[in-house]
Amino acid sequence: MIRIFPSLRFASLLSAAKPFYSSSPARAPPQYASFSEAKSTPASHSPSSNLKTPLFLRTPSHTTPLSEVWKWHDWAKDLASSVENSSINSEDSLDSIILLRELKWLIEDSIVDDPLVILHRKQNEDDGEKNVKLRASLEELYNLWRQRIEKRRPFQYVVGCEHWRDLVLCVEEGVLIPRPETELIVDMVEELVTKDEWFKKGFWADLGTGSGAIAIGVAKVLGSHGRVIATDLSPVAIAVAGHNVQRYGLQGMIELREGSWFEPLKDFEGKLVGLVSNPPYIPSYDIPGLQAEVGRHEPKLALDGGIDGTDSLFHLCHGASRMLKRGGFFVFETNGEKQSKMIVDYMMTNDLKDCFCDLKIVADFAGINRFVTGFRR
Ligand SMILES: C[S@@+](CC[C@H](N)C(=O)[O-])C[C@H]1O[C@@H](n2cnc3c(N)ncnc32)[C@H](O)[C@@H]1O
Numbered sequence: 001m002i003r004i005f006p007s008l009r010f011a012s013l014l015s016a017a018k019p020f021y022s023s024s025p026a027r028a029p030p031q032y033a034s035f036s037e038a039k040s041t042p043a044s045h046s047p048s049s050n051l052k053t054p055l056f057l058r059t060p061s062h063t064t065p066l067s068e069v070w071k072w073h074d075w076a077k078d079l080a081s082s083v084e085n086s087s088i089n090s091e092d093s094l095d096s097i098i099l100l101r102e103l104k105w106l107i108e109d110s111i112v113d114d115p116l117v118i119l120h121r122k123q124n125e126d127d128g129e130k131n132v133k134l135r136a137s138l139e140e141l142y143n144l145w146r147q148r149i150e151k152r153r154p155f156q157y158v159v160g161c162e163h164w165r166d167l168v169l170c171v172e173e174g175v176l177i178p179r180p181e182t183e184l185i186v187d188m189v190e191e192l193v194t195k196d197e198w199f200k201k202g203f204w205a206d207l208g209t210g211s212g213a214i215a216i217g218v219a220k221v222l223g224s225h226g227r228v229i230a231t232d233l234s235p236v237a238i239a240v241a242g243h244n245v246q247r248y249g250l251q252g253m254i255e256l257r258e259g260s261w262f263e264p265l266k267d268f269e270g271k272l273v274g275l276v277s278n279p280p281y282i283p284s285y286d287i288p289g290l291q292a293e294v295g296r297h298e299p300k301l302a303l304d305g306g307i308d309g310t311d312s313l314f315h316l317c318h319g320a321s322r323m324l325k326r327g328g329f330f331v332f333e334t335n336g337e338k339q340s341k342m343i344v345d346y347m348m349t350n351d352l353k354d355c356f357c358d359l360k361i362v363a364d365f366a367g368i369n370r371f372v373t374g375f376r377r
Contacts, residue, residue, distance in 0.1 A: 052172045054160030055109040058135040067128035076145045102155045109159050152292035169211045169244050174236030176302035178213035181364040186217030202273030206230040212241030219253040228254045262319040272323045278333035279312035281305040309335050321355040324376035336368040343372045
């Protein structure tokens with residue numbers, strides 16, 4: 001299955017269109033990951049059994065006549081097409097073309113048979129009496145599509161997953177939906193470790209791991225020697241990340257720790273070879289103006305970076321100076337442009353001025369100066 005898009009368009013956490021590919025690792029129960037080698041505290045909570053199962057991983061236990069599914073599909077298409085007229089002149093309107101694409105993906109995630117039996121109704125007109133197997137009841141599919149359109153619930157929360165790099169990550173309310181531009185952090189790490197093996201063998205940290213996207217991406221590019229400690233203040237994020245880590249069988253490589261930024265990493269002071277983070281960086285003032293899907297549904301903790309959006313970033317700069325080994329690498333995602341420059345300026349002044357070298361600002365897919373990278377002196 002190839003999904004081209006992101007369905008979310010919003011100002012600060014920018015989404016540039018690019019292709020991404022699905023893979024479907026075996027289903028596994030949610031569980032925390034913990035290094036056996038590291039003398040470190042594993043996450044302090046037990047795994048959450050309340051995590052939702054994404055649609056594509058559910059058992060197809062609903063048998064429904066095709067004619068009823070067609071009826072739902074006609075209704076869903078009509079609802080998607082009607083939105084544009086109802087929200088004309090609004091800057092934050094839904095786009096019916098994107099919605100129709102999402103509807104196709106919803107069908108792909110829900111049906112066991114070929115989705116074309118639903119999508120190409122005319123060619124299958126005589127099959128209306130046949131039954132199809134679904135992963136959700138028709139009643140739930142009606143509800144999910146209503147939530148998507150009427151409540152502006154993000155599509156990724158509706159289906160319970162996001163396709164990111166070569167991963168399919170489970171997501172749900174309480175955890176940020178990973179964005180396409182953040183994939184570049186993993187690309188940068190991959191480039192670095194391909195050139196210099198030193199970075200493959202040491203400890204990395206992903207701070208504010210959310211769904212675990214960066215930590216999983218980094219662990220995969222580090223290969224069998226890789227070790228990543230992923231932290232988050234949000235227990236929901238830690239539970240979701242744990243589930244994703246488990247699904248990709250990376251429990252031996254990624255350890256999750258709940259707590260604020262560097263607080264759960266005291267035993268790694270001066271020991272990290274790499275530090276990556278996509279912290280909250282949206283200025284508080286901009287939060288009310290976010291696209292409805294983001295502002296109403298995604299966790300504030302993941303978005304709000306304080307007055308000018310730099311609260312967490314400045315904190316990370318100081319932490320990087322303490323936590324990284326000499327020669328250690330860091331990459332931070334920012335709100336872009338002015339904010340990236342502020343971070344570089346901050347790292348070149350005051351008590352941080354002799355701590356880093358090779359500071360760079362790197363653009364994202366859309367050409368926005370999005371990332372700050374550098375090395376510990
Ligand atoms: C922008 S999200 C990034 C999530 C994920 N890394 C990604 O790129 O999709 C920021 C993350 O930082 C976490 N966070 C916010 N404040 C934190 C803190 N004080 N300590 C640790 N994590 C924090 C949030 O819960 C959220 O998961």
